[in-house]
Amino acid sequence: MTSLPARRSTFWSLAFRAGYRILRILDPLIRSALANGLPGLDGVVELRTVGRRTGRPHRTLLTLLTVDDRWYVGHPNGSAAWIRNAEAAGWVEIDPAGPRGPRFAPVRLAAGAERDAVIRAAWTQQPFPANLLYRAARRHVAAVGVYHRLEPIGMDTSAVPEPVRRVEGVP
Numbered sequence: 001m002t003s004l005p006a007r008r009s010t011f012w013s014l015a016f017r018a019g020y021r022i023l024r025i026l027d028p029l030i031r032s033a034l035a036n037g038l039p040g041l042d043g044v045v046e047l048r049t050v051g052r053r054t055g056r057p058h059r060t061l062l063t064l065l066t067v068d069d070r071w072y073v074g075h076p077n078g079s080a081a082w083i084r085n086a087e088a089a090g091w092v093e094i095d096p097a098g099p100r101g102p103r104f105a106p107v108r109l110a111a112g113a114e115r116d117a118v119i120r121a122a123w124t125q126q127p128f129p130a131n132l133l134y135r136a137a138r139r140h141v142a143a144v145g146v147y148h149r150l151e152p153i154g155m156d157t158s159a160v161p162e163p164v165r166r167v168e169g170v171p
Helices: 010-035 081-089 113-125 130-136 138-144
Strands: 044-050 057-063 065-067 070-075 092-095 103-108 146-152
Touching (some): 010 057, 044 081, 057 081, 113 130
């Protein structure tokens, strides 16, 4: 496959910002729909991580994309706050966890075939009407979208680095 044509668009940047503001307002309704198993939200999961400045828990709803049996998450309009938090923490938790476990290391995708495949997957795996929006804005998403492959960390928390603690008198 050839690479996706890319072009940043002010229109699509503003459209995505407005759309995500509306989703934040609708967040309680979407969570209720997920809890009640309403159809149409296949692939929507809760992503949890901690704030890069505060260390407080943060959670966001997003679509877990699957390409070649690997899991991916991302944002079509660039590096959102949850992406910056996940990158700073070095881990995310996905709920529901699934067979790969709940904790993952996010690996940012560089421009190339893997990232293009994930962007194409969003056209079909995002719930309606987001799938149509992603497809219509594909050039903008190809230019500015930030996507991560989720690599399983497993239940062994030793894989997640602990904060460095210094004991007085010990170098």
